[in-house]
Amino acid sequence: MSVRVRLAPSPTGTLHIGTARTAVFNWLYARHQGGSFLLRIEDTDKERSKPEFTQNILEGLQWLGIDWDEEPVIQSEQVEKHRAAIQTLLDQGLAYRCYANEEELDAMREAQKASNQAPRYDNRHRHLTPEQEAAFQAEGREAVIRFRIDDQAEIRWTDLVRGPMSWRGADLGGDMVVARRAPADQIGDPLYNLVVVVDDAAMAITHVIRGEDHIANTAKQLLLYQALDLPLPTFAHAPLILNGEGRKLSKRDGVTSINDFRSMGYTAEAIANYMTLLGWSVPEGMEERFTLQQAAEVFSFDRVNKAGARFDWDKLNWLNAQVLHELSPEALLNSLEPLWTEQGWTLPADQSWRLDLAELLGPSLTLLKDGIEQAAPFFNEPPLESDAQQQLSVDGACDALKALHAALEAEPWDGVDMARGQQLLGDAVKAAGVKKGVLMKTLRAALLGRLQGPDLMTTWGLLARLGCDRQRLSRCL
Numbered sequence: 001m002s003v004r005v006r007l008a009p010s011p012t013g014t015l016h017i018g019t020a021r022t023a024v025f026n027w028l029y030a031r032h033q034g035g036s037f038l039l040r041i042e043d044t045d046k047e048r049s050k051p052e053f054t055q056n057i058l059e060g061l062q063w064l065g066i067d068w069d070e071e072p073v074i075q076s077e078q079v080e081k082h083r084a085a086i087q088t089l090l091d092q093g094l095a096y097r098c099y100a101n102e103e104e105l106d107a108m109r110e111a112q113k114a115s116n117q118a119p120r121y122d123n124r125h126r127h128l129t130p131e132q133e134a135a136f137q138a139e140g141r142e143a144v145i146r147f148r149i150d151d152q153a154e155i156r157w158t159d160l161v162r163g164p165m166s167w168r169g170a171d172l173g174g175d176m177v178v179a180r181r182a183p184a185d186q187i188g189d190p191l192y193n194l195v196v197v198v199d200d201a202a203m204a205i206t207h208v209i210r211g212e213d214h215i216a217n218t219a220k221q222l223l224l225y226q227a228l229d230l231p232l233p234t235f236a237h238a239p240l241i242l243n244g245e246g247r248k249l250s251k252r253d254g255v256t257s258i259n260d261f262r263s264m265g266y267t268a269e270a271i272a273n274y275m276t277l278l279g280w281s282v283p284e285g286m287e288e289r290f291t292l293q294q295a296a297e298v299f300s301f302d303r304v305n306k307a308g309a310r311f312d313w314d315k316l317n318w319l320n321a322q323v324l325h326e327l328s329p330e331a332l333l334n335s336l337e338p339l340w341t342e343q344g345w346t347l348p349a350d351q352s353w354r355l356d357l358a359e360l361l362g363p364s365l366t367l368l369k370d371g372i373e374q375a376a377p378f379f380n381e382p383p384l385e386s387d388a389q390q391q392l393s394v395d396g397a398c399d400a401l402k403a404l405h406a407a408l409e410a411e412p413w414d415g416v417d418m419a420r421g422q423q424l425l426g427d428a429v430k431a432a433g434v435k436k437g438v439l440m441k442t443l444r445a446a447l448l449g450r451l452q453g454p455d456l457m458t459t460w461g462l463l464a465r466l467g468c469d470r471q472r473l474s475r476c477l
């Protein structure tokens with residue numbers, strides 16, 4: 001039987017990092033098995049679901065390189081199937097109408113609290129007589145529909161990540177609401193656990209892969225599969241993503257949405273790579289920097305950890321740097337140019353100059369946006385930082401710079417003929433009687449206004465090609 005997995009996001013917010021990681025694990029498993037990866041948009045919460053969030057989720061997945069194999073299923077369009085399943089449960093006596101109102105349920109919970117019992121529904125309307133029902137209806141009460149959960153039930157499954165799992169019916173909080181309150185002749189809006197089971201079965205899902213926070217739902221859903229006589233999928237619960245302090249990563253940690261990472265300048269490749277490492281460890285001999293396709297070749301749940309996955313910014317930064325360093329100058333330039341033009345900078349028309357700049361900066365980038373600060377002195381004359389200023393007063397520094405400037409005045413350097421560039425430096429060093437290192441450092445200070453930066457000869461060459469190297473030297477003399 002061919003593997004069919006799904007991601008079932010609720011479009012009540014932008015693509016969350018936890019959802020993205022679940023998407024990655026589903027996708028990797030599907031691709032490894034030669035199966036299908038499907039989407040289901042769980043938009044049954046009418047108030048909180050928004051089409052723009054669906055759009056954001058789909059775009060975010062595409063951006064990460066995750067493709068899906070069939071048209072996404074829209075959960076709200078399946079409501080007749082959900083209602084039919086609830087009707088089946090009612091017809092078989094496996095579900096019933098519960099007329100308890102909010103005050104009664106609150107009082108029940110208060111009493112449980114007072115006697116130190118765990119809060120649960122006490123199944124009070126499980127065995128109403130037709131007369132009792134009629135009386136509640138005559139009062140004009142609406143009813144929820146509850147699915148019977150036998151306290152004695154033993155629920156077992158073998159989880160692909162966590163191994164043998166068992167759960168007791170008594171620990172599931174009493175008979176479960178499967179449809180919201182509605183007039184007693186109707187079936188109200190069907191609820192999560194029921195609709196997921198009906199939809200997963202209708203989509204012929206073979207493996208349900210989702211976060212560990214759904215384990216208790218899995219126990220409830222298994223009872224519904226049984227009750228509705230549906231074929232059981234296999235379950236895999238991925239570990240939670242934790243923050244640096246070991247608590248579940250939440251909004252308080254600042255970044256939780258894939259959008260946030262995107263606007264911080266992370267590449268899709270690094271994020272997808274990092275998501276995979278949040279809970280999965282590479283087989284021996286495999287590098288931690290990989291593409292999703294490479295991970296799909298070897299992905300299995302044996303290597304998914306049970307323990308929570310701590311979010312590690314250093315590792316993400318390292319991966320992002322790796323990805324940027326692997327880019328061709330063309331690809332890098334494509335990503336950098338929009339950032340440069342956003343700064344209002346006029347870029348030289350010469351494409352090869354722009355490519356050379358991208359190539360020069362590439363190795364020192366961690367985030368793409370580092371390429372703004374590092375490129376700035378190539379587009380605008382930078383002020384001299386204090387350590388650059390100090391360098392100019394080092395013994396012989398100014399003399400060497402003067403000698404170099406004079407040589408350039410006599411004959412400008414084209415910035416391409418590196419042998420001539422080296423010759424010019426050598427001559428200036430000799431004329432001023434300083435060490436070559438002194439002139440190199442001073443030249444960098446004059447050209448970039450700071451003492452750190454990429455390869456000096458290439459830097460100088462690029463500025464010389466724009467014809468602005470002499471001006472930068474002369475301001476320091």
Ligand code: GLU
Nearest residue numbers: 008009010042196210214
């Ligand atoms: N809509 C649910 C969620 O986003 C889906 C959970 C599931 O995979 O069943 O948490």
